[in-house]
Amino acid sequence: MDFIARTLQAKIEERLAPGKAVLIYGARRVGKTILLKEIFNKIEGKKMLLIGEDMDVQNMLQNRSVHHYRQLFEGMNLLAIDEAQSIPEIGSVIKLIIDEIPHIQVIATGSSSFDLLNKIGEPLVGRASQFLLTPFSIREIAQKQNGMELRQNLENRIVYGSYPEVVGMTSNTMKEEYLRDIVNAYLLKDILAIDGLRNTAKMNRLLQLVAFQIGSEVSYEELGKQLGMHRETVEKYLDLLSKVFVVYKLGAFSRNMRKEVSKAGKWYFYDNGIRNAIIGDFKDANSRMDMGKLWENFFITEKLKDNQNHLLHCQFHFWRTYDQQEIDLIEEKNEVINAYEMKWGKKLPKAPAGFMKTYTGADFNVVNPDNYLGFLK
Numbered sequence: 181m182d183f184i185a186r187t188l189q190a191k192i193e194e195r196l197a198p199g200k201a202v203l204i205y206g207a208r209r210v211g212k213t214i215l216l217k218e219i220f221n222k223i224e225g226k227k228m229l230l231i232g233e234d235m236d237v238q239n240m241l242q243n244r245s246v247h248h249y250r251q252l253f254e255g256m257n258l259l260a261i262d263e264a265q266s267i268p269e270i271g272s273v274i275k276l277i278i279d280e281i282p283h284i285q286v287i288a289t290g291s292s293s294f295d296l297l298n299k300i301g302e303p304l305v306g307r308a309s310q311f312l313l314t315p316f317s318i319r320e321i322a323q324k325q326n327g328m329e330l331r332q333n334l335e336n337r338i339v340y341g342s343y344p345e346v347v348g349m350t351s352n353t354m355k356e357e358y359l360r361d362i363v364n365a366y367l368l369k370d371i372l373a374i375d376g377l378r379n380t381a382k383m384n385r386l387l388q389l390v391a392f393q394i395g396s397e398v399s400y401e402e403l404g405k406q407l408g409m410h411r412e413t414v415e416k417y418l419d420l421l422s423k424v425f426v427v428y429k430l431g432a433f434s435r436n437m438r439k440e441v442s443k444a445g446k447w448y449f450y451d452n453g454i455r456n457a458i459i460g461d462f463k464d465a466n467s468r469m470d471m472g473k474l475w476e477n478f479f480i481t482e483k484l485k486d487n488q489n490h491l492l493h494c495q496f497h498f499w500r501t502y503d504q505q506e507i508d509l510i511e512e513k514n515e516v517i518n519a520y521e522m523k524w525g526k527k528l529p530k531a532p533a534g535f536m537k538t539y540t541g542a543d544f545n546v547v548n549p550d551n552y553l554g555f556l557k
Contacts, residue, residue: 182324184316184320184321184323184324184344184347185218185320185323186211186215186218186313186320186489187317187319187320187489187490188204188215188311188313188488188489189215189218189219191311191489191490191491192204192215192219192287192309192311193219193222195309196219196223196258196285196287197285198282198283198284198285199278199279199283199284199285199307200278200285200286200307200308200309201274201278201285201286201287201288201304201307201308201309202285202286202287202288202308202309202310202311203264203287203288203289203290203304203308203309203310203311204216204287204288204289204290204311204313205289205290205291205292205310205311205312205313206291206312206313206314206425207291207292207314207315207366207424207425207426207450207451208291208362208366208367208369208370209343209344209345209362209366210313210314210315210343210344210425211313211316211344212262212289212290212291212313213262213289214344215289215313216229216260216262216287216289217229219260219287220258220260220287223257223258224257225256225257225258226255226256226257226258227256227257227258227259227260228253228256228258228259228260229260229261229262230259230260230261230262231261231262231263232261232262232263232264232265232266232267232270232288233263233266237267238266238267238268240252241267241270241273242268244269244272244273244276246276246280249276249277249280249281250280250281253277253281253284254281256281256284257283257284257285258284258285258286258287259277259284259285259286259287260286260287260288261274261286261287261288261289262288262289263289263290263291264288264289264290265290265291265292270288271302271303271304272303274286274288274303274304274308275303275304275307278307291369291370291424292370292423292424292425311488312425312488314425314450314481314484314485314488314489315341315342315343315344315450315451316342316343316344316347317342317482317485317486317489317556318330318337318342318482318553318556319486319489319556319557320489321337321342321347322553327553330553331549331550334549335464335465336352337452337478338452338465338471338474338475338478339452339453339456339462339463339464339465339468339474340352340355340356340359340452340453340456340462341359341451341452341453341454341455341456342451342452342453343358343359343362343451343453343454345358346358346359346453352462355453355462356457356462359453359454359456359457360457362454362457363454363457363458367424367426367454368380368383368384368424370424371383371420371421371424382407382408382409382417383417383421384458385406385407386403386407386414386417386418386421387421387426387427387458388458388459389403389406389407390403390418390427390447391449391455391458391459392459393447394446394447394448394449394455394473394474394476394477395446395448395472395473395476395477395508396446397441397444397445397446397500398444398445398446398447400414400415400418418447425450426449426450426454427447427448427449427450428447428448428450428484429445429446429447430445430446430447430448430480430496430497430498430509431444431445431497431498432444432445432497432498432499432500433497433498433499433510433512434499435538435539436538439501439502439503439534440499440500440501440502441500441501441502444500446498448476448477448480448481449477449481450481450484451481452474452477452478452481455474455477456474471524472522472523472524475522475523475524475549476508476522479509479520479522479547479552479555480496480508480509480522482552482556483496483509483511483520483555483556484496486556486557489557490557492513492557493513494511494512494513495511495512495513496509496510496511496512497509497510497512498510499519499535501532501534503534505532505533505534505535506532507519507520507521507531507532507535507544508520508521508522509521509522516541517539517541517542517543518542518543518545519531519535519539519542519543519544519545520545520546520547520555521544521545521546521547522546522547522548523546523547523548524548524549525548526548527546528546529546531544
């Protein structure tokens with residue numbers, strides 16, 4: 181497949197300014213380096229691209245003095261740093277550069293939020309804009325596929341996901357091998373770099389258990405029993421997995437504490453292909469028993485991508501009452517509520533009476549493969 185432009189690129193370029201930094205973070209292999217180079221090549225003037233994992237670069241930036249940085253970067257328009265989390269105290273390094281070098285603008289990428297933001301975020305409060313890059317959205321893929329092609333390829337996309345390299349592959353066998361390699365080589369790399377966290381087997385088992393529970397409320401106590409962990413450890417691991425953009429949590433929507441579930445949570449995967457690689461199941465759509473769950477994960481994640489790519493600032497939840505009325509997704513912004521129920525088949529369920537009675541101005545939608553594009557930006 182030909183080059184696919186990233187929706188975030190224009191937003192990032194708008195935020196680039198002298199004395200400011202732009203941070204792009206996201207899972208490994210989602211295309212951060214390619215996006216960085218696209219932006220870098222468009223900027224005119226004197227510029228420099230550094231690779232944070234290069235020991236020479238780390239040594240070059242280790243001398244944190246104004247004089248040294250002026251010798252390196254004086255008169256430069258743009259400094260780009262890929263894999264910035266690999267550079268010790270990178271936040272303080274960037275702060276000193278943009279504070280002391282006139283007219284310079286900095287753009288940096290990092291593979292995980294706890295690395296990039298903990299090392300960069302605090303020193304750069306008020307000086308940096310942050311962007312999350314995800315696997316391709318369906319709207320980005322639509323640059324190269326018309327409506328019929330998108331529909332024909334939808335089942336494959338739901339099984340194999342939307343990582344950039346996967347989207348460009350024509351062989352399902354190649355897609356499976358690539359996704360398994362990501363899970364084995366990259367998925368937990370950032371987490372396992374943390375001192376004291378070495379239990380790869382239990383982390384993988386936790387991911388498998390969560391993968392089988394997408395679309396269902398997760399009990400940390402039950403997961404802990406199955407894994408031989410304390411509840412707090414399960415929550416800690418899931419939090420870390422969310423910070424490397426493997427999974428994300430959907431909390432419960434509630435304004436009526438007596439009837440509505442308010443403390444539960446559901447966990448979804450940023451990419452269906454990664455989910456299926458974790459459980460080792462790449463059967464086609466006609467042979468699967470979990471297409472409803474995969475469809476739910478797919479659409480909710482596409483809404484999340486819309487929110488990130490267009491800076492919409494929406495909040496997402498699920499809704500359920502104690503008498504088992506439920507809705508898959510609640511999207512809220514400025515007190516406007518849109519409710520979505522995902523159905524892989526042709527069923528058209530009615531809106532739960534309790535929800536419509538409580539939230540009289542809400543819009544209720546049933547989302548299926550034939551109409552889902554209309555609900556995406």
